[in-house]
Amino acid sequence: MTALVIAEHDNATIKGATLNTVTAAAQCGGEVHVLIAGHNAAGAAAAAAQIAGVSKVIHADAEYLAHGLAENMAAQVLAIASTYSHILFPATASGKNIAPRVAAQLDVGQISDITKVIAADTFERPIYAGNAIATVQSADATKVITVRTTGFDPAAATGGSAAVETQAAQADSGKSTFLGSEIAKSDRPELTAAKIIVSGGRALGSAEKFNEVMTPLADKLGAALGASRAAVDAGYAPNDWQVGQTGKIVAPQLYVACGISGAIQHLAGMKDSKVIVAINKDPEAPIFSVADYGLEADLFTAVPELIKAL
Amino acid sequence: MKIIVAVKRVVDFNVKVRVKSDGTGVDIANVKMSMNPFDEIAVEEAVRLKERGMATEVIAVSCGVTQCQETLRTAMAIGADRAILVETDVDLQPLAVAKLLKALVDKEQPSLVILGKQAIDDDCNQTGQMLAALADLPQATFASKVEIAGEKARVTREIDGGLETLEVTLPAVITTDLRLNEPRYVTLPNIMKAKKKPLDTVKPEDLGVDVAPRLKILQVVEPAKRGTGIKVPDVATLVDKLKNAAKVI
Numbered sequence: 001m002t003a004l005v006i007a008e009h010d011n012a013t014i015k016g017a018t019l020n021t022v023t024a025a026a027q028c029g030g031e032v033h034v035l036i037a038g039h040n041a042a043g044a045a046a047a048a049a050q051i052a053g054v055s056k057v058i059h060a061d062a063e064y065l066a067h068g069l070a071e072n073m074a075a076q077v078l079a080i081a082s083t084y085s086h087i088l089f090p091a092t093a094s095g096k097n098i099a100p101r102v103a104a105q106l107d108v109g110q111i112s113d114i115t116k117v118i119a120a121d122t123f124e125r126p127i128y129a130g131n132a133i134a135t136v137q138s139a140d141a142t143k144v145i146t147v148r149t150t151g152f153d154p155a156a157a158t159g160g161s162a163a164v165e166t167q168a169a170q171a172d173s174g175k176s177t178f179l180g181s182e183i184a185k186s187d188r189p190e191l192t193a194a195k196i197i198v199s200g201g202r203a204l205g206s207a208e209k210f211n212e213v214m215t216p217l218a219d220k221l222g223a224a225l226g227a228s229r230a231a232v233d234a235g236y237a238p239n240d241w242q243v244g245q246t247g248k249i250v251a252p253q254l255y256v257a258c259g260i261s262g263a264i265q266h267l268a269g270m271k272d273s274k275v276i277v278a279i280n281k282d283p284e285a286p287i288f289s290v291a292d293y294g295l296e297a298d299l300f301t302a303v304p305e306l307i308k309a310l
Numbered sequence: 311m312k313i314i315v316a317v318k319r320v321v322d323f324n325v326k327v328r329v330k331s332d333g334t335g336v337d338i339a340n341v342k343m344s345m346n347p348f349d350e351i352a353v354e355e356a357v358r359l360k361e362r363g364m365a366t367e368v369i370a371v372s373c374g375v376t377q378c379q380e381t382l383r384t385a386m387a388i389g390a391d392r393a394i395l396v397e398t399d400v401d402l403q404p405l406a407v408a409k410l411l412k413a414l415v416d417k418e419q420p421s422l423v424i425l426g427k428q429a430i431d432d433d434c435n436q437t438g439q440m441l442a443a444l445a446d447l448p449q450a451t452f453a454s455k456v457e458i459a460g461e462k463a464r465v466t467r468e469i470d471g472g473l474e475t476l477e478v479t480l481p482a483v484i485t486t487d488l489r490l491n492e493p494r495y496v497t498l499p500n501i502m503k504a505k506k507k508p509l510d511t512v513k514p515e516d517l518g519v520d521v522a523p524r525l526k527i528l529q530v531v532e533p534a535k536r537g538t539g540i541k542v543p544d545v546a547t548l549v550d551k552l553k554n555a556a557k558v559i
Contacts (some may be wrong), residue, residue, distance in 0.1 A: 074443065098439075136527055246488055296541060
């Protein structure tokens, strides 16, 4: 039994989500191999070889693998899939894009967003926006899985010494082309990996207010900034800050929700946080039902006070 | 250009579901059901492409129990031309639905298949990608913008950290993200008109597809409850609690 982890990387370094996925892979039993498919990705392959618990790194390099197009990535995984009992992807935008394509071509069901490995064929995963936890058992020969990264501790990024093996690149599908990307530049910790997150909702009222009120608090705490869907839809914050069922799933040490009512869909993305603080002037807001510490106050006075007190 | 849109009947997004006490699943008896929100966005996008003269026909497809007819009528009230129900009582998992859709794609030969990015009940986010794999079509998932030009579609996708733009050759599979569009409200006259539009029913056997579930659900439980929190009177107490009781700052 050997598990294959499909690494998420930027060709030079490994993304953090890969480390959590390695931990889940190790819990499935047997060896853990990592696939680095990309372009000029020797740096990422070398970094993968350092991850504790990884016994082999497979490196495939081609120009058309540079941007992780699903068609080409899936073909690359399928070329070696038959030798693995488990194929795991982080449940990121990239992993979710590719994993089902691999599963369908292997004619196996895919198991999404697992939060726990119970046995080599049995897993826990949340359904209905996290309002129920299902234990599922797969009878398929190969288990194709995406891993909710907040459900597993990251593997140590150093201490391993895996051999790096080169895999021939599969042909370009020619059916899709990468044209470009707009990646938001940020000096803040990445939302999904941050220890502290401060998140704003509709009550902020405008993008200027969001920036004026929330940014100093995030700076003070060294926190990542998040937002509710209402705040994102209203244009107060960029899309990729959205926390919830359809945005990012986070589980920081501290989550501070300011002016967020706490709809089911938002709670799905943050209710596994260790400590939740809610600042809201509506005493009936559902967010107070999950908050460890609730402060019933106007955020425009409470947040500046909080910054001063820190 | 013909477009197929896949729609799913799910528990309404405003309903807080209850887990059955015997752990066999979620109680959906007598619960309000509606069209999966992402699928509404998919139907809206297909209808807008038709209104812009890019598409000639929009076919809504749903797989599941007889009541999915209501979901298909809603899709037709938004503007789909006709509907196909693949009727079965079997608990359908994404691979089975992808195979059923693949059979319909073979039959109808659409230029575009649009699905929601995920259903809010099983939260799988698999069907569109699986269909693309089975039909050997390119995929553009989590789309927030779609432009059709000739034999190609240019799609902006929501990814972690920002946006990316792809070009895929048609036919292709697209899955919708929240920000692709704002679905219209259906009007009463359109609901009435939708009743007259054709709705065909087929069985999985007619399509030669084995829909047996691949994953066995052993049990469904409620998530662990959080301890009861407290309300603090002021900011000073809050900071004190975070520093000394929770020790998180």
